[in-house]
Each structure stands twice: as C-alpha cells, then as structure tokens.
Amino acid sequence: QQQVKQSPQSLIVQKGGISIINCAYENTAFDYFPWYQQFPGKGPALLIAIRPDVSEKKEGRFTISFNKSAKQFSLHIMDSQPGDSATYFCAASLNDMRFGAGTRLTVKP
Amino acid sequence: SQTIHQWPATLVQPVGSPLSLECTVEGTSNPNLYWYRQAAGRGLQLLFYSVGIGQISSEVPQNLSASRPQDRQFILSSKKLLLSDSGFYLCAWSVGSPLHFGNGTRLTVT
Numbered sequence: 001q002q003q004v005k006q007s008p009q010s011l012i013v014q015k016g017g018i019s020i021i022n023c024a025y026e027n028t029a030f031d032y033f034p035w036y037q038q039f040p041g042k043g044p045a046l047l048i049a050i051r052p053d054v055s056e057k058k059e060g061r062f063t064i065s066f067n068k069s070a071k072q073f074s075l076h077i078m079d080s081q082p083g084d085s086a087t088y089f090c091a092a093s094l095n096d097m098r099f100g101a102g103t104r105l106t107v108k109p
Numbered sequence: 110s111q112t113i114h115q116w117p118a119t120l121v122q123p124v125g126s127p128l129s130l131e132c133t134v135e136g137t138s139n140p141n142l143y144w145y146r147q148a149a150g151r152g153l154q155l156l157f158y159s160v161g162i163g164q165i166s167s168e169v170p171q172n173l174s175a176s177r178p179q180d181r182q183f184i185l186s187s188k189k190l191l192l193s194d195s196g197f198y199l200c201a202w203s204v205g206s207p208l209h210f211g212n213g214t215r216l217t218v219t
Contacts, residue, residue, distance in 0.1 A: 032206045032207070034206070034207045034208075036210075041212075041213070041215070042212055042213070043115075043199050043201075043210030043211050043212045043213050044153070044199075044210050045210070046207050046208075046209070049206070049207055089152065089153065091208075093206055093207075096155070096158065097155075097203075097206075097207075097208050099152055099153045100152065101151065101152040102151070102152050102153075
C-alpha cells in the first residue's frame with residue numbers, strides 16, 4: 001500500500017534553476033512531513049521538514065510548500081547547484097514513517 | 110550529540126551463507142530502531158522496527174530476522190542468504206521525529 005506518492009522519478013535541472021519535487025499523501029492523520037537527501041553510498045539525511053499547521057517553510061535555498069486540503073507537499077530548491085545532485089525522498093509520519101519512491105536530481109553545470 | 114554506527118560498510122556473501130549486520134546508537138536512551146532495505150535505484154522499504162529491548166515488529170515476511178539485545182543495539186540476521194537479499198541496508202533511530210539514518214551496508218549476495 002503506497003501511502004506517499006512522489007514525482008518525478010528523475011529530474012534534470014540547469015545550474016541556477018529551480019528544482020521542484022512533488023509528493024501526495026493519503027492518510028490525513030499524518031502529522032510530520034520531512035524531506036531527505038541521499039548521496040550515493042550514504043544514508044538519507046534530513047533536509048527540511050514541516051508540520052501541517054503551516055503552509056510553507058524555508059531554510060536557505062530549500063522550501064517546503066504544503067497544501068493540506070489537496071494532501072500535497074513539494075520541495076523547491078532555488079538556485080540549484082551541481083552539489084545538490086542527489087536522490088530526494090519525501091516522507092509522511094504519524095507513528096511510523098512512510099517514504100516516497102525517491103527522485104534522482106541531476107543539476108548540470 | 111547522538112550518533113549511529115552501522116557495520117560493515119560493504120559485504121559480499123555467497124548464497125546460503127548466514128548474515129549478521131549490527132547497528133548501535135550513542136547519545137540517546139530508549140530510541141525506536143529501524144532496519145530499511147533499499148534496492149538499487151529504488152525507495153526505502155521498512156523491514157523491522159523496535160520500540161524497546163526484545164520488541165521487534167516485522168513489516169514484510171522474508172528471509173531475514175532482527176533482534177534488539179540491548180537498548181541501543183539492533184541486529185539484522187539471516188540463516189541462509191538468497192540472491193534477492195542483495196541491497197543497501199540502512200539502520201535508523203528516532204525519538205519522536207525525525208528518523209536518523211546510518212551510512213548503510215552494501216550487501217551483495219553472489
């Protein structure tokens with residue numbers, strides 16, 4: 001049962017562009033929505049997270065936009081850099097964490 | 110600060126051999142502990158989670174088992190490995206939110 005759907009599967013962006021990754025969830029009881037960044041051969045690392053009582057959270061170049069009524073949230077990476085090339089996972093949590101399938105982001109110089 | 114240690118980093122094992130992967134967490138007490146598997150180019154599949162010593166919940170039936178002999182130690186085992194057990198195994202811990210992952214073990218079954 002896929003509770004968190006993530007798109008796109010892969011994304012190529014030019015340096016300086018905006019990367020946008022989208023996620024949709026099913027369970028309205030989820031109360032925590034993190035994004036993880038994973039580099040090859042490493043474990044995922046928490047990037048940014050949001051709770052459903054706010055519609056947007058920004059940390060540096062990374063922003064989460066959250067739409068509770070649509071049950072969707074997205075990650076925006078402004079001024080994308082080659083060092084941002086990684087796999088990104090969205091997740092939703094209540095008592096345990098459910099992950100999206102991941103998006104492989106490539107930022108071309 | 111909290112840290113998580115996972116070893117070995119890479120492992121090549123023949124089909125039918127046993128497996129033992131170990132994970133330890135430092136700097137926190139009574140964490141929830143998790144084992145995830147990540148197939149090549151794919152998402153994270155939750156295998157086991159534990160809310161306390163000796164308490165193990167399994168998400169999917171499989172060839173693997175988990176044990177938690179101490180508060181901050183989590184072990185993933187198999188008596189006989191299958192080719193399909195190849196993958197990237199990740200240990201994680203949490204106290205509330207969020208999850209914190211180790212650097213994983215790359216297991217190749219030949």
